[in-house]
Amino acid sequence: MNLSLPKKNAILTIIIMIILIAVGLKLFIYNQDGLIKIVDSNNISVVDSKVDENDQQNTIALAWQWKDTQSGQPVSSSTTNVDNNNNIFTEESVYKALSRVRLDENNNVIVDNETLTALNNTLDDDRLQLDSQALFELQLLIKKGLPGNAGEQVANIVSDYYQYLEAAREFNTVYENDSNAVLDINESIEQHKRNYQELSSLRQLYLDTDVATQLFSEYDANANYMFEILKVENDDNFSEEEKKKLSSEIALQHSSDSINVDNWNKRYEVFLVAKRNIITDSMNDNEKKTQLIELMNQHFSREELIQVSQFQLDKI
Numbered sequence: 001m002n003l004s005l006p007k008k009n010a011i012l013t014i015i016i017m018i019i020l021i022a023v024g025l026k027l028f029i030y031n032q033d034g035l036i037k038i039v040d041s042n043n044i045s046v047v048d049s050k051v052d053e054n055d056q057q058n059t060i061a062l063a064w065q066w067k068d069t070q071s072g073q074p075v076s077s078s079t080t081n082v083d084n085n086n087n088i089f090t091e092e093s094v095y096k097a098l099s100r101v102r103l104d105e106n107n108n109v110i111v112d113n114e115t116l117t118a119l120n121n122t123l124d125d126d127r128l129q130l131d132s133q134a135l136f137e138l139q140l141l142i143k144k145g146l147p148g149n150a151g152e153q154v155a156n157i158v159s160d161y162y163q164y165l166e167a168a169r170e171f172n173t174v175y176e177n178d179s180n181a182v183l184d185i186n187e188s189i190e191q192h193k194r195n196y197q198e199l200s201s202l203r204q205l206y207l208d209t210d211v212a213t214q215l216f217s218e219y220d221a222n223a224n225y226m227f228e229i230l231k232v233e234n235d236d237n238f239s240e241e242e243k244k245k246l247s248s249e250i251a252l253q254h255s256s257d258s259i260n261v262d263n264w265n266k267r268y269e270v271f272l273v274a275k276r277n278i279i280t281d282s283m284n285d286n287e288k289k290t291q292l293i294e295l296m297n298q299h300f301s302r303e304e305l306i307q308v309s310q311f312q313l314d315k316i
Contacts, residue, residue, distance in 0.1 A: 113218040224257075
């Protein structure tokens, strides 16, 4: 998507924003060129059940227990009946959907966009109808595979998130019915922004405030960025040059807001200077690659490198 949107494409952009906000579960993903593409979380495939032995991240995949911790017997391949359409949860399916969720050194869940993706992989299906008993059984299944504090945390988040999804669908239905009024572009932007803020308030109602903030931090930053860009692009008080300058400033601020790395912009700038020196050196590509990896580890922690993996810092 071109970040500098010409006036004639503003209506199309508003339509995209309507879809984004109404669905409420799309993800903005940056590619290495800084362009944005919108990815439907429903189309993100779950990870394979096999764990890469070289991947030392502390994840649910590594913490998952395939045996009952008290009896020592294998956890039964129990299923949770969801509805009459033969939709069921199994230990394997839940494990696959949640396996990339990360844990900290104390085995507490790291709530972030990876967690949000996992929740959507598990629960984001309009056909899914969980009554209180089915939801309770799903929580038990999670706690069996993930005993201890982490299992309690994940089970609670899963339950709260499912209830939020149900409320969000009702909200979206009302929003769609109320969005038929003919508005000019700026009024439309403001209306979508207000509706997005209401959806954010709905999250706070069903999810723990800290959990909601952390789950949607990247998503909120992307949405706010798009609102600000649209507002600038459709403001006739700015010249094209002024719009370009303001859009660049908004993009820079968005980069800082959406990346969970302290002082990212400044540190990334310093890293790029050092990287350019390596790239332009006469050494062969293998040596450059080795030095780039060393440079990355000098400037960023492993946790931070995971957060910014989409930038492919080691690319020559």
